[in-house]
Amino acid sequence: MEVLRLQNLQKSFGSVRALKNASFALKEGEVVALLGDNGAGKSTLIKAISGVFPADRGDIYVRGEKVSIRSTRDAMDLGIETIHQDTSLAPDLSIARNLFLGREPVKLKWLGVFAPLDFAKLRDAASALLKRVGISKKLDADALVLTLSGGERQSIAISRAMQFAAKVIILDEPTNNLGVEETHGVLRFVKEVRDAGHSVLLITHNIHHVFQVADRIIVMRRGEIVAEQTVADTDLLTVESIITGADMSALLKETRAK
Amino acid sequence: MIAAEDEMPVGKRRSSLIRSPQFSSLVILIVLLAIFAIADANFLSPLNISNMMAFLPELGIIALGMTLLLTAGEFDLSVGAVFGLAPVVVMLLVQNGGVDIGFALLAGLLLCVAIGAINGLIVTKIGISSFLVTLSMLLVVRGAALYITQGFPLKSWDQPGFFVTLLAGSFNVGSFRFYTSLWWFIGLSLLAIYVLRYAKLGNWISAIGSNRNAAVARGVPADAVKVWLFILTSVLAGLAGMISAFRISAASPVAGTGYELEVIAMVVVGGTALTGGRGTILGTIVGALMLRAIRNGIVLIGVPGLAYNIFVGLIILAMLILHALLQKNAARG
Ligand SMILES: Nc1ncnc2c1ncn2[C@@H]1O[C@H](COP(=O)(O)OP(=O)(O)O)[C@@H](O)[C@H]1O
Numbered sequence: 349m350e351v352l353r354l355q356n357l358q359k360s361f362g363s364v365r366a367l368k369n370a371s372f373a374l375k376e377g378e379v380v381a382l383l384g385d386n387g388a389g390k391s392t393l394i395k396a397i398s399g400v401f402p403a404d405r406g407d408i409y410v411r412g413e414k415v416s417i418r419s420t421r422d423a424m425d426l427g428i429e430t431i432h433q434d435t436s437l438a439p440d441l442s443i444a445r446n447l448f449l450g451r452e453p454v455k456l457k458w459l460g461v462f463a464p465l466d467f468a469k470l471r472d473a474a475s476a477l478l479k480r481v482g483i484s485k486k487l488d489a490d491a492l493v494l495t496l497s498g499g500e501r502q503s504i505a506i507s508r509a510m511q512f513a514a515k516v517i518i519l520d521e522p523t524n525n526l527g528v529e530e531t532h533g534v535l536r537f538v539k540e541v542r543d544a545g546h547s548v549l550l551i552t553h554n555i556h557h558v559f560q561v562a563d564r565i566i567v568m569r570r571g572e573i574v575a576e577q578t579v580a581d582t583d584l585l586t587v588e589s590i591i592t593g594a595d596m597s598a599l600l601k602e603t604r605a606k
Numbered sequence: 607m608i609a610a611e612d613e614m615p616v617g618k619r620r621s622s623l624i625r626s627p628q629f630s631s632l633v634i635l636i637v638l639l640a641i642f643a644i645a646d647a648n649f650l651s652p653l654n655i656s657n658m659m660a661f662l663p664e665l666g667i668i669a670l671g672m673t674l675l676l677t678a679g680e681f682d683l684s685v686g687a688v689f690g691l692a693p694v695v696v697m698l699l700v701q702n703g704g705v706d707i708g709f710a711l712l713a714g715l716l717l718c719v720a721i722g723a724i725n726g727l728i729v730t731k732i733g734i735s736s737f738l739v740t741l742s743m744l745l746v747v748r749g750a751a752l753y754i755t756q757g758f759p760l761k762s763w764d765q766p767g768f769f770v771t772l773l774a775g776s777f778n779v780g781s782f783r784f785y786t787s788l789w790w791f792i793g794l795s796l797l798a799i800y801v802l803r804y805a806k807l808g809n810w811i812s813a814i815g816s817n818r819n820a821a822v823a824r825g826v827p828a829d830a831v832k833v834w835l836f837i838l839t840s841v842l843a844g845l846a847g848m849i850s851a852f853r854i855s856a857a858s859p860v861a862g863t864g865y866e867l868e869v870i871a872m873v874v875v876g877g878t879a880l881t882g883g884r885g886t887i888l889g890t891i892v893g894a895l896m897l898r899a900i901r902n903g904i905v906l907i908g909v910p911g912l913a914y915n916i917f918v919g920l921i922i923l924a925m926l927i928l929h930a931l932l933q934k935n936a937a938r939g
Pocket residue numbers: 361364365366384385386387388389390391392393
């Protein structure tokens with residue numbers, strides 16, 4: 349079943365055409381890796397999907413239905429959760445407060461933004477979640493995020509996406525700035541997320557990670573999708589040459605033939 | 607730090623409270639009070655305490671708004687000018703326009719809403735730093751107050767009645783004399799504590815100041831929250847100006863000059879981070895008390911009038927250094 353489809357998405361920043369005509373689909377319970385060099389347009393693509401800014405042109409379908417994503421709230425309500433590069437958590441807030449940021453459990457709901465937080469629920473749900481994702485060992489839901497390591501922060505951000513039963517979880521360079529150990533933790537986590545039934549769009553420029561967790565690979569270059577392959581049908585060297593653009597014509601032909 | 611502590615079990619809460627910035631500010635406040643009290647017996651006299659308590663709410667009320675604004679990562683330099691303009695407009699409406707005092711007060715507050723909204727909209731929609739926007743607004747607002755009064759102070763409303771009692775009534779407790787403004791300060795402080803620590807909105811305010819992009823990515827309406835905080839701060843500054851004008855029965859176009867820095871000093875001395883994300887209302891109350899006590903105590907213990915800002919500045923600097931060191935320690939530990 350198809351969860352997400354993009355059709356001819358375009359986005360320019362002034363004269364920079366960051367995204368030219370991108371189309372692809374994401375199926376239920378699959379991990380798709382979005383690869384490409386710096387500046388290829390990966391972040392722009394996922395920002396258009398997650399509502400950071402609207403695309404200039406093109407359509408987005410969620411479960412076959414055409415949708416309009418004008419804000420991050422729209423995307424979240426459609427079941428699309430995004431973990432952006434370096435900007436996913438508020439360091440001065442506790443883990444629990446971060447996990448529920450924007451969707452705080454409250455009492456007296458009619459008070460709107462002045463409604464009191466339900467601290468008991470907040471703490472319980474946070475601890476339960478930390479336990480479920482297997483990072484409860486030493487993490488305390490009341491600890492401030494600024495006291496956490498990079499890997500712990502990524503795990504928290506991913507758990508947050510999982511907790512809202514998101515259909516699609518988008519990870520933008522989740523292993524950037526992480527140590528080896530932490531990187532493996534995050535990758536293991538991505539597999540667990542998939543096994544729990546979520547679809548994952550994983551943005552990275554590390555090909556090795558891709559081969560460890562992804563089912564399919566999409567390669568972007570200069571704002572365009574230049575290749576789309578299943579991991580089983582390709583290998584590291586091929587993908588590497590597509591990313592850098594070496595011998596592209598032959599590879600494109602190969603891709604189109606499929 | 608502040609955000610987390612109310613949710614913690616008691617034992618943990620105690621240790622984190624002791625290490626918190628508002629706690630160290632409180633300790634220093636107590637030490638300062640003790641020094642002043644020992645140096646001059648008059649410091650704790652009913653008359654002197656009554657005096658301090660008369661001034662405290664006027665700056666304190668503005669500081670509450672400023673704390674929320676700073677926590678969200680912005681600040682407002684136009685509060686002192688708004689403090690001066692609001693009562694002047696009210697009195698001009700009453701004296702020259704024949705407007706009912708109640709409507710005039712309402713009009714004054716609406717003017718503050720407009721000033722705050724303009725500040726907030728320019729900062730968030732056009733993306734100019736709040737330092738530049740509110741500095742310009744300071745000049746516009748102060749200039750307007752001087753122009754419409756031609757620089758002369760106005761006699762303020764002094765007919766006994768509902769509004770005088772509401773804003774500047776006084777009552778005696780034993781030999782102490784307190785103004786109703788103290789109730790305003792206490793009430794607004796409780797509200798601000800509730801909002802920042804316990805309400806959903808407080809979570810948003812801290813998150814916006816801590817990492818705006820993260821908050822926006824979670825669907826938090828960061829710009830709207832900031833605009834409302836600018837409006838709130840402006841309205842509180844206008845309210846404080848009206849309280850002050852009613853208390854001294856005069857509305858001066860230069861009232862509140864320099865208050866913006868005094869208020870920001872109160873807030874950061876209390877432990878709120880100038881960089882946003884970490885705000886404490888309790889700390890601000892301590893900070894307001896501290897600056898009031900310093901200004902009052904330094905005169906009492908005989909520091910020459912002209913030297914007195916040297917001491918105020920040095921004490922503020924010492925407090926900031928202390929907070930910075932504590933902060934460093936906390937990040938390490
Ligand atoms: N907000 C922006 N304003 C202007 N140009 C941008 C903006 N965001 C991205 N770009 C440009 O668009 C292109 C694609 O960037 P991006 O999507 O961040 O690439 P990637 O994430 O693949 O490294 C780059 O040339 C980048 O400089």
